[in-house]
Amino acid sequence: MKSPLLQFTEKGIYCEAAKVYLDPWRPVDKAIISHGHSDHSRWGHKQYITHHRNIPIIKHRLGHITVSGKDWGETFLINGVKFSLHPAGHIIGSSQIRVEHKGEVWVFTGDYKIEDDGLCTPYENVKCHTFITECTFGLPAFKWLPQSEVFNEINAWWSQNQAEGKTSVLFGYSLGKAQRLLKHLDTSIGKIYTHGAVENMTNVVRPLVDLPETYLITRETKKEELRGNMVVAPPSAHGSTWIRKMVPFVTATASGWMAFRGARRRRAIDKGFVLSDHCDWSGLLESIKATGAEKVICTHGYTEIFSRYLGELGYDARTESTQYEGEISEISASETENVEVS
Amino acid sequence: MKRFAELIKTLDSTNKTNEKVKALAEYFVMANDTDKVWTIAILSHRRPPRPVNTTLLREWAAELANIPLWLFEESYHIVGDLAETIALIIPSSTNSTEKSLTHFLDEMIALKPKTEDEKKTYLFYNWEQLNYYERFVFTKLITGGFRIGVSQKLMTKALAKATQLDEDVLAYKLMGNWNPSTISFQDLILEEKESDYLSKPYPFYLAYALEETPEDLGSVSNWSAEHKWDGIRAQVIVRNDEIFIWSRGEELVTDKYPEFQKFIGNIPNGTVLDGELLPYPNGEIGTFNDLQTRIGRKTVSKSLLEKTPVILKAYDLLEWDGKDIRSKNYLERRQLLEQLNKEKTKSRAIENSFLLSERLQFKSWDEVTKERARSREMRSEGLMLKHNHSPYQVGRKKGDWWKWKVEPLTIDAVLTYAMRGHGRRSNLFTDYTFALWQTNEDGEKELVTFAKAYSGLTDTEFREVDAWIKKNTLERFGPVRSVTPHHVFEIAFEGIALSKRHKSGVATRFPRILKWRKDKKIEEANTLEDLRSLIPNAVKESHK
Numbered sequence: 001m002k003s004p005l006l007q008f009t010e011k012g013i014y015c016e017a018a019k020v021y022l023d024p025w026r027p028v029d030k031a032i033i034s035h036g037h038s039d040h041s042r043w044g045h046k047q048y049i050t051h052h053r054n055i056p057i058i059k060h061r062l063g064h065i066t067v068s069g070k071d072w073g074e075t076f077l078i079n080g081v082k083f084s085l086h087p088a089g090h091i092i093g094s095s096q097i098r099v100e101h102k103g104e105v106w107v108f109t110g111d112y113k114i115e116d117d118g119l120c121t122p123y124e125n126v127k128c129h130t131f132i133t134e135c136t137f138g139l140p141a142f143k144w145l146p147q148s149e150v151f152n153e154i155n156a157w158w159s160q161n162q163a164e165g166k167t168s169v170l171f172g173y174s175l176g177k178a179q180r181l182l183k184h185l186d187t188s189i190g191k192i193y194t195h196g197a198v199e200n201m202t203n204v205v206r207p208l209v210d211l212p213e214t215y216l217i218t219r220e221t222k223k224e225e226l227r228g229n230m231v232v233a234p235p236s237a238h239g240s241t242w243i244r245k246m247v248p249f250v251t252a253t254a255s256g257w258m259a260f261r262g263a264r265r266r267r268a269i270d271k272g273f274v275l276s277d278h279c280d281w282s283g284l285l286e287s288i289k290a291t292g293a294e295k296v297i298c299t300h301g302y303t304e305i306f307s308r309y310l311g312e313l314g315y316d317a318r319t320e321s322t323q324y325e326g327e328i329s330e331i332s333a334s335e336t337e338n339v340e341v342s
Numbered sequence: 343m344k345r346f347a348e349l350i351k352t353l354d355s356t357n358k359t360n361e362k363v364k365a366l367a368e369y370f371v372m373a374n375d376t377d378k379v380w381t382i383a384i385l386s387h388r389r390p391p392r393p394v395n396t397t398l399l400r401e402w403a404a405e406l407a408n409i410p411l412w413l414f415e416e417s418y419h420i421v422g423d424l425a426e427t428i429a430l431i432i433p434s435s436t437n438s439t440e441k442s443l444t445h446f447l448d449e450m451i452a453l454k455p456k457t458e459d460e461k462k463t464y465l466f467y468n469w470e471q472l473n474y475y476e477r478f479v480f481t482k483l484i485t486g487g488f489r490i491g492v493s494q495k496l497m498t499k500a501l502a503k504a505t506q507l508d509e510d511v512l513a514y515k516l517m518g519n520w521n522p523s524t525i526s527f528q529d530l531i532l533e534e535k536e537s538d539y540l541s542k543p544y545p546f547y548l549a550y551a552l553e554e555t556p557e558d559l560g561s562v563s564n565w566s567a568e569h570k571w572d573g574i575r576a577q578v579i580v581r582n583d584e585i586f587i588w589s590r591g592e593e594l595v596t597d598k599y600p601e602f603q604k605f606i607g608n609i610p611n612g613t614v615l616d617g618e619l620l621p622y623p624n625g626e627i628g629t630f631n632d633l634q635t636r637i638g639r640k641t642v643s644k645s646l647l648e649k650t651p652v653i654l655k656a657y658d659l660l661e662w663d664g665k666d667i668r669s670k671n672y673l674e675r676r677q678l679l680e681q682l683n684k685e686k687t688k689s690r691a692i693e694n695s696f697l698l699s700e701r702l703q704f705k706s707w708d709e710v711t712k713e714r715a716r717s718r719e720m721r722s723e724g725l726m727l728k729h730n731h732s733p734y735q736v737g738r739k740k741g742d743w744w745k746w747k748v749e750p751l752t753i754d755a756v757l758t759y760a761m762r763g764h765g766r767r768s769n770l771f772t773d774y775t776f777a778l779w780q781t782n783e784d785g786e787k788e789l790v791t792f793a794k795a796y797s798g799l800t801d802t803e804f805r806e807v808d809a810w811i812k813k814n815t816l817e818r819f820g821p822v823r824s825v826t827p828h829h830v831f832e833i834a835f836e837g838i839a840l841s842k843r844h845k846s847g848v849a850t851r852f853p854r855i856l857k858w859r860k861d862k863k864i865e866e867a868n869t870l871e872d873l874r875s876l877i878p879n880a881v882k883e884s885h886k
Contacts, residue, residue, distance in 0.1 A: 140409050141417045141430040259430065260769060261354060262422055266801075268357060305416045312410065 005081075005099060005106050006132070008320040013108060013132070015099060018081035021045075022097050022108050025323040032083065034110025035094035036061060036175055039325045049076075051085050053121075053208055054093030057175065060204045072121065088112040089123030090277050091176030092205050098126055107291065108132040111326070113276065114283045117147060119183045119209055123287070131293035136278040136326030137256050138298070138306030144256070144280040147184070154273055155186040157252065162190060162228040167249040171269070174198045174234045176277050177254060179205060181232055187212045193226060195233035195242070221245070238269065256280075278326065288315070300324040345373055346381060346443040347479045354490045362492060366500030375527035376444040382530070383522035385497045387487050390523075393453040394461050394484060396424060402462055406469060407431040419821040422764045425485050429478035432469050439472055450483060451523065494593065505531060510542050513594075541586040541594065543577045544614065544660050544668065545736045548590075549726065549743035556707045556727065556746065564730055566672065567702045567710055569722035570745055571655050572630055572837065572851075573620035574637070578654055580605055580613045581664075587619075599652050600642060601695050608689045609696075612664030613682070616734075617656035617699065623649060627721040629839045630851050656683070657699035657726075660734055668734035672742075675734065676701055717748045718878040723836060724748045750834035751876050752856055753778065753868045756789055757829045760811045761822045763796065771811040771823070772796055772804050774855075776833055778846070779869040789827060790870055792846040793835070798855030807858075830862040831855050838877050848873055 007014045012024025012031075020030045027044030034040050034050075036057035041050070043062050050058065052069030059065065070076060072095075075084045085095035090111040097108045107128040116122040144150075154170070161168045172178045174197040182202065185192055192214050194202065199216040215221075217231065226246055235253065237243055256276030257263040264272035278301075279287060288296055288310070296317040298307045303319035310317035352365040370378055383389070404414035414431065421427040453464055468480055482488055498516065502509040515531060552559075559565060575590040585605050587596045596602075599619065609615075621628035621636065632650050636642065659679040660668050667675060683698045704710045714725045724747035732742030755776035763772035773796040777789035799807065807829070815823045834856040841849035848870070 139417050139420060140407060140413060141421050141427060143430070143434060145434075260421060261426055262764070262767065262769060264355070265357070266767060266770070271355065302420070305413065309410075309413055 005101050005104055005130070006108065008322065013322070015078075015081060015101075017101050018078040018083070018099075020049075020078050020081075020083075022099075023110060023324070030078075032085075032097050033058065034088065034097055034108065035091055037091070037111070039323060040110055049083075051093050051095045054095070056204050056208070057093055057201075060201070072124075086124045086126050087121035089114060089117070089120055092120045092179065092208055094120060096124075096126060098128065104129055106130045106132065107293075109134055111136070111278055111324075112287070113279050114287055115144070115147060117180050117183075117277070119180050125287060125290045127292050129293060130295040130297065131288055131291045132297045132299060132320075133284065133288060134278065134300050134324065134326060135284055135298050135303060135306040136301035137276060137280055138284055138302040140281045142256060142259055142280045143282065144274065144276060147275065150254075150273055150275045151184040151186075154181075154184075154252070154254070154275075155189060157271060157273075158185070158189050158230055161250050165227060165248065167226045167229060167231060167246040169231045169233060169237075169243065169246055169249050169251045171233055171235045171238055171251065171253040172198075172255075174201045177275070178202065178232050178234070179209070179211060180275075180277070181254060182211050182214065183209070185212070185230055185232075190229040191215055193217050193221070193229055193231045195231070195237050197234045198232050217245070223247070238267065285313075301326050343439050343441055343443050343446055343476060343479070345369065346377065347476045349381070350479050350482075350488060350490065351475055353488075353492055357491070359496065362496060363500045363503060366492070366497060367503040370501055370504035374442065374444075377442055378527050379522050379525060379530060380443050380447050382497065382501070382516065384483070384488065385492050386494050386516060388520075388522060389483065389487065390447060390451045391454060392484065392486070393450050394465065396485060398458070398461070399424065399428065399465075399481070399485065402465055403428040403432060403469070406466055407433070419762060420769055422762060422767075422769065425478055425481035428469070428481045429474055432477065435470060435473055435477075437471050437473060439476055446480065446483065448523070493591075495591070501531065507531070511539065540581050540584060541579060541588075543579060543586070543588040544666075544734075546575065546577065546590055546616070547735045547743065548738040549745045550738060550740050552727065552744040552746040556710055559727065559744070562704055562707050562710065565710075566676075566728050566730055567704065567713060568657055568699045568726045568728065569702075569717065569720050570724045570726045570747065571618035571620055571627075571699065572721070572723045573618040573633055573655070576617060576619045576654070577660070578602065578605065578615040578617065578656075579661075580609045581611055583607070583611060598636065598639060598642065601647065601651055602654065604691050604695070608686060608692045609682070610663070612661060614659070614661035615654065615656045615679075616658035616660055617654045619652050620655050622651050622653040629721070629837065629849070631839065631841065631849055651695070653695045653697055655697050655699045658734060671731040671733060672728055673730045714746060714748060718837065747836075750836055750856075751838060751850075752832050752834045753873055753876070754830050754859055754862060754866065755792065755833050756827045756864045756867045757807075757825060757831060758789055758791065758827055759822055759824050760807075767804075770804060771808045772799075774807075774831075776831060776853075777827075778873055779867060780871075781869075790846050792844070792848060792870065792873060793833060793850050793853040795831075795833060795853045795855050798834075799858065803858060827864050830859040830864060830867050832857040832859050838873070840877065846870055846873070848877070 003016055011021060011026040011028055013022040020032060021028045022032050023034050023040040024031050025042055030047045031045040032049045036054050041058045048065050048067040055067055055069050070085050072087055073084055075082050082100040084098045086098055088094040088096045088110055090113055094110060099106045105128040107126050111134050112123055114123045158168045170181060172181050178198045179202055182192060192212060194214045194216055202214060223245055231246060250270045252271035252273055253269050254273040254275040256278060258272030259274045294316055296310050296315045298319045299322045307317040307319045349365060349369045353362050356362060400414055401411060404411045417431060418424060418427045453461055469477055472480055498509055498512050501512050520530060577588045579586040583606055585602055587599055587602060589595050621632035623632055635650050636652055656679060659675050662678050686692055686696060717724050727744045727746055729742040755778050757774055758777045759775035760771040761773040763770055775791055775794050777791045779787050780790045782788050811825050814826045816826060817824045833853050835850035835853040837851035839849050840847060
């Protein structure tokens, strides 16, 4: 029996014909990388292939690696298998990976969203036979508002806090969400200060995108100068001693999980904004339909529920277990540290 | 409704009591009077009867959202709240409503006798019309109470702030069976009646746990001890031929315990007693499980009254002959109480429901320690140490009264099932079932469920267990998952009794997780036999 074009192995998603892995979680010789989040671009591969906009990001995270960059839609052959990268709209430099061999086309999404966030290259629909999709928010309870509405809320919140003489502290993962926040915060309200992790990553992507000026919070930063301004920090800063400098302050998190009342209360955050770099329920369904795929493989998120529903819609759908984490990492860094890898 | 939805949103989005009180007080100033009455009713769990059952709500919500019912159910398990799930899955509207809260409640009351079709039309119309948060609040009004951390006490506090009335008086005004559809805000709250003061309780004096050794309290001759009874702390007030029973939560529970009505006429007017309500089946103190059959019952059947009568174990006297005697010292108050006890036993009418909590005196702390060791036998949680010269103070104070509970019992058990939590724990597996080993008829060792627990781990540990459960699920039963037996936890509990209602044959009181025993393998967990051996002999005897 002919083995499938892509297989799920203990090291990652493997293309046997090309002897190459997609976003592997164990060290391999050759890896094609969808994007820079740590659950997709891991340390220890001999050779990395990724979109050229992702190169500065993974070099920042992984140090000296051997990496070659590709353009959107540029096809490259490995052992006769045709590969190309297409925008996934998830974060800067994030790609879907298209694999074609003997007339059969597979697409691996990595993580993706279909709304144009004004920062990364917008998601492109790619026709295929088999679509490997994430479904981090694969429940009908998840419905995103257009980001313009969410940012109106965020900016209004900032103005209100400023009127009350408080510092606004907004949590978002330092790669991706933080830059999206920076891009759309209204700098006519005040200055944007950053946590070191956000500042470093932002400086890495500044040559690629247009972002407003930010001010790194250092030991010398005075409490008074922060007042009324905005601080963008990674979720792990919540509850840390670092944050005490901001008093009086109010906190908010921007994440898809904030759709649930319980999720926000659990984290003892004052305000939750529902803003995600992943597809919502209808976003997943629409993009899958548009690919024309007959087979769908769900990799991470509410995989069992989502694939069962796809099955009822007539798709040949199944789940595969991977070590991708979806938006977990955006909630709190400590949560991912504690995830046991089985 | 717009203002009420805003209020709920504010209350729901803060953990700070002061902000909740502030938001509520502002609402009580701004809202119209009928809406105020309804808000008080809703926050004190006096909703109108549910006009539509939840089975229909689920089916209709799934239909309107155009998803299969199983997908609705799965979403519900993850979201953890029915009204929230419905509000989330139904397509969004940006409309808002001008109808008042009262208007909606009148509609819901009128809806109850209507046909299913009419109900469905009404729900579809409102679900589609209202914006997300109003839809959530609307559905909550239909499904049940709001669990948003607003106690009756907090609400009363806000009402006191808004009306400048005394909190205790307000608490009394809000008691009993008033009908929010017919009563006015004026009648319910503002009008002053002399009778409002008749029921007024004194604030309870509460003790801290003893942290050091009792020797640090000085000479034992200055101290008395009582057993710490495991029931409901209560204040019993007899004034003007009426009786009022207040629980420690400052809830008036008179109607739940009709056995005390006979205190009227047998205990003199102008008497206030502090004591413990205890279950007393078969003429002896029962377990908390027995009391559980009475808590929460609004109407008590005759057979239940006979099976599980409740008694007052009195330990202090706060008012005597209509005078506040809280500043008298403990021994003086006790003397009056003991005198009352002696006289009232002449009256056969109440001798079965009024008992004295015995005051114990010791010659050495060693003797006290020995008495404490008898607590489980005595069906108590430990001892109360009270200074002989202590006045009856207000609230939780250090110094004169100490509680000295027995150490909890503990056992090492295996995690076998997990369920998602609710509220702030929704979407996290935080409710666990634990099992112990038992050798079955074939001589094989098997795990038998003995308790559920959902507290005692840190948030970080809960997340760690949650992540592990998600990766080690064996089977799913709706919201419940069975997991690979792998982790051992040390479970602590206060009491233990034989029980026919439990699969293990043993009921534990207030089980909680003491420690995650990562150092232990499941083979090292305890057996059911180990658990049974912890049952005190006295308790075993009474079940024979």
